[in-house]
Amino acid sequence: MIWLFAKVFVVGGLICVVGQIIMDLTNITPARVLVLFVTSGVILSGLGIYKPIVDFAQAGATVPLTGFGYVLAKGSMEAVDKNGLLGIFTGGLTATSAGIAAAIIFGYINALLFNSKSKN
Amino acid sequence: MAMKLGKQTFCFEKGVYYMAGASIVGKKEGEGPLGSCFDMVIKDDLWGEDSFEKAERKMFSSAISQAIAKAKLQEDNIDLIIGGDLLNQIISATFSAREFALPFFGIYGACSNMAQSLLLGACLINAGYCNHVVCATSSHFSSAERQYRFPLELGNQRPPTAQWTVTGAGAAVLSSAQANVQIESATLGKIIDLGITDANNMGAAMAPAAADTLAAHFNETASKPEDFDMIVTGDLGMLGKDILVDLLLQKGFDVKNVLYDCGCMIFDQSQDAHMGGSGCGCSASVLNSYLLDGLNSGKYKRLLFAATGAMLSPTSALQGETIPGISYAINLRGAKV
Numbered sequence: 001m002i003w004l005f006a007k008v009f010v011v012g013g014l015i016c017v018v019g020q021i022i023m024d025l026t027n028i029t030p031a032r033v034l035v036l037f038v039t040s041g042v043i044l045s046g047l048g049i050y051k052p053i054v055d056f057a058q059a060g061a062t063v064p065l066t067g068f069g070y071v072l073a074k075g076s077m078e079a080v081d082k083n084g085l086l087g088i089f090t091g092g093l094t095a096t097s098a099g100i101a102a103a104i105i106f107g108y109i110n111a112l113l114f115n116s117k118s119k120n
Numbered sequence: 121m122a123m124k125l126g127k128q129t130f131c132f133e134k135g136v137y138y139m140a141g142a143s144i145v146g147k148k149e150g151e152g153p154l155g156s157c158f159d160m161v162i163k164d165d166l167w168g169e170d171s172f173e174k175a176e177r178k179m180f181s182s183a184i185s186q187a188i189a190k191a192k193l194q195e196d197n198i199d200l201i202i203g204g205d206l207l208n209q210i211i212s213a214t215f216s217a218r219e220f221a222l223p224f225f226g227i228y229g230a231c232s233n234m235a236q237s238l239l240l241g242a243c244l245i246n247a248g249y250c251n252h253v254v255c256a257t258s259s260h261f262s263s264a265e266r267q268y269r270f271p272l273e274l275g276n277q278r279p280p281t282a283q284w285t286v287t288g289a290g291a292a293v294l295s296s297a298q299a300n301v302q303i304e305s306a307t308l309g310k311i312i313d314l315g316i317t318d319a320n321n322m323g324a325a326m327a328p329a330a331a332d333t334l335a336a337h338f339n340e341t342a343s344k345p346e347d348f349d350m351i352v353t354g355d356l357g358m359l360g361k362d363i364l365v366d367l368l369l370q371k372g373f374d375v376k377n378v379l380y381d382c383g384c385m386i387f388d389q390s391q392d393a394h395m396g397g398s399g400c401g402c403s404a405s406v407l408n409s410y411l412l413d414g415l416n417s418g419k420y421k422r423l424l425f426a427a428t429g430a431m432l433s434p435t436s437a438l439q440g441e442t443i444p445g446i447s448y449a450i451n452l453r454g455a456k457v
Contacts, residue, residue, distance in 0.1 A: 023277060027318050030276040116272040118165040118172075118262045118287070120148070 004058070011057030015064040034065055041069020046077075071095050126340030128333070129307045130239070132246040137299035138292060138415070138452065139193075139252075141408030142186035144179045146261065146287030149397070149405065152387045157409040158288075159186055165262055165287055173207065176260035179289035179401075180205065180216040184256050187291035187408070191252075195220060198293075199250035202237040204228045205258050205400055206285075207267060212258050222254075230429030231326075231355050232309070233257035234290060234404040235448035238425075239306040241294045242450075251296045258289035259399030268319065268434055281321040283357045284393035286386060290404025292412075300455035301415045306448065307337040311431065313444040319437040323360020323383075323395055326428035329445030330356060331367035334426055337449045338373055345375040349420040349454075352411060353447075354403030354427030355383035357395030382406035382427075403427040415454035425450045 019033050028036070044050040050070045054061045061067055075095020079087025093100070124130055143158045150161030160182070167175040180203070188195060201220060204227040205212035217224040229236035237255035244250045264285040266272055294303070312332050316325035330353050338344060345351060345368075356364055361381045368375050382403040383396035407425055414420040426449040432441070 023279075027279075027320070030270070030274070116262070116266075118146075118148075118272070119265075119275070 007057045008060035010060070011053065012060035012064055015061070015066055037065035038069040038072070041066035042073045043069075045070040045073035068096065068099065071099070125305070126336065128309075128336045129305055129340040130243060130246075131305045132242050132303055134246045134248070135296065135298065136242040136245045136303045137295050137297065138301035138303060138412065139295040139297070139299045140187050140191035141290065141292045141412045142183045142190055143290045143405040143409040144183050144186070144288060145401070145405050148261075148284075148391065148393075149286055149288055149386055152391060154386055154406060154410050157413060158405060159190075159409065162287075165260070172260050172262035172266075173211065176205070176207070176212045176258050176263050176287075176289070177216045179260070179287075180212050180256060180258040181219050183258070183289040183291035183408075184216070184220065184254055187254060187256070187293050191293040191295070193252060193293065195222065198222050198252045198254050200225060200241070200244065201254045201256065202227060202241050203254075203256040204233040204237065206230065206264050212260075212263075213256070216256075229427075229446060229448065230431050231259075231398060231400050231403065232427040232429030232446055232448050233400045234292075234407060235306075235354070235425060235427035235450050236429075238292060238294065238303065238450050239308065239448050241292075242303045242306055245294055245296050253294045254291055255294060256289065256291035257400040257404045259285055259287070259401035261285045261287045261399075264399055268437070278394060279320045280394055281318070281323070281359055283322065283355065283383060283395045283398035284387065285399040286355075286383075286397040286402035286405065288399075288401030288405035290401065290406075290408035292408055301412065302453045303450060304453050305337075305341060305451045307333055307340065307451075309333040309447040309449075311444045311446050313442050315442045317440055317442050319432060319443065321359070322398060322430040322443065323355075323357040324363055325430050325432075325443035326445040326447065327356055327360040327363035327367060329447040330360075330364050330426055330428045331371065333447040333449050334364075334368060334375070334424070335371045335373060337424065337426075337451070341451070345373050345378050348378055348422045348424045350380055350411070351375055351378050351424045351426065352403075352407075353379070353381045353383075354429075355396070355398040356381045356428060357383045357398065359395050360428075385410070415452055418455045420454045423452045423454065425452060
C-alpha cells in the first residue's frame, strides 16, 4: 500500500514538475500548458507509451491533464474497435463524459455560491 | 523663454500651477510603505459595489471630487476634466464623467495617463483656453487582471518579472492661479518599440520609451539629472528601472542616484508584488500624495515626473505582437521655502 502511494506521488509529481519547468523557463501561458499536456497525453497513449505509466502509477498518471488525454485516446481506440471509424468522433467524448459533465456542474455550482475576489 | 524647445518640449511660461491632488488606493496599497500618505484607503476592493469595474469608477469620481474640494473650488469653477484609464473604451473615465456636468476629454496613454493628462491640461491653461483643469486616472487590480490576463478564478502563477496592477486613482487640479507647485515644462514622448513581446515584462517594454523622453528633456532644456531632486518614473518596476539606468548611461546621463519609480515605492518586498506596482493608478496615486506633498512642503525643489505606458491590447498580446511604449515627462517646481 505505502509503495503504491509512493509510486503515485512520485510519478504524478514528476508530471507536474514538467509543467512547472515549462512555465518557469518559457513564456508559455498556463492555458497553453494545459492544451500541451492533454495533447501529449493523447499522442503518448496512441503510441502505446502512456498505458505502461498508468499501469505502474495509477492515479499518479490519470489525475494530471495527460491522464485526460489518455482517456480520450483510449476511448477513441476502443470505440473504433467496436463501431468502426465513427468511433474516432464518439469514443473520446463518451469516455471522458463523466469528467466533462463534472467540470461543468461543479463549475456552475461554484459560480452560484462564490464571487471572484482580488488576490492578496 | 520660448514656448517650445527642440522638437518635443513645451514650456509653460504663462504659469501653470498644480493646485491640489487627491489619491484613493486599495487595501494592499494602503498596507505599503506609502500607506499613510494617501487621502483615502478603501477597505475592500469592491468598495460596496457589485463589480470591480464599478468600484474603479467610484474611486475615479471620488478622487476628482476630493481634488476639487482640496483646491477649495466648486465643480462650477472647473473648465474641463481630462481622464483615461486601462479598461476597454476607457469606461472608468467616461462613465465617471457622467457624474460631473463638465466638459470632458478622454485620453489613452495606458499607464502614462497621469503625465499625458497633465501635459494636455497644462497646454490648455497656458494657451488661455482654461483656468482650471482636472486631470484624473485610475486602475484596479481585479478589473485589469481579468481584461489583460486571466480570469481571477484561475489563480495561476505570476512569473517573477510580473508587476502588480495598483488599485488606485489620482486626480489633480491644474490652474492658472498661483499655487506652490508649478509645471514649468513638459516633454512629449515618442512611441518606442524595441521588440519585447512578453506582457508579463512590461518594465522592459517601457524603459526604452522613458529613456528616450528623459534624454530629450535633458537635451532640449539643457538640464542634467543632477538638477532634479528626484526623477520619478511611473511603473517600470525594479527590472525596468535598472534597464532605464543602463539605457540613459549609454546616452550619457547618469540618473542612478536621483531615479525613483512609483511602482517600486508603493509596495515593499514582503508584499509579493514581484517587480513592483503598475497601472495608471500607481503613478497617479503616488504623484498626488507623497510626491505632491514633498513639492508643497519644499522638500523637493525640482522633480521630473515621467510616467510610462505600455500600449498593448489583449488582442495584440494574444497575436504575439511586440509592445510599443510611451513616456511623457512633466517638469515640476516645488514651493519656494
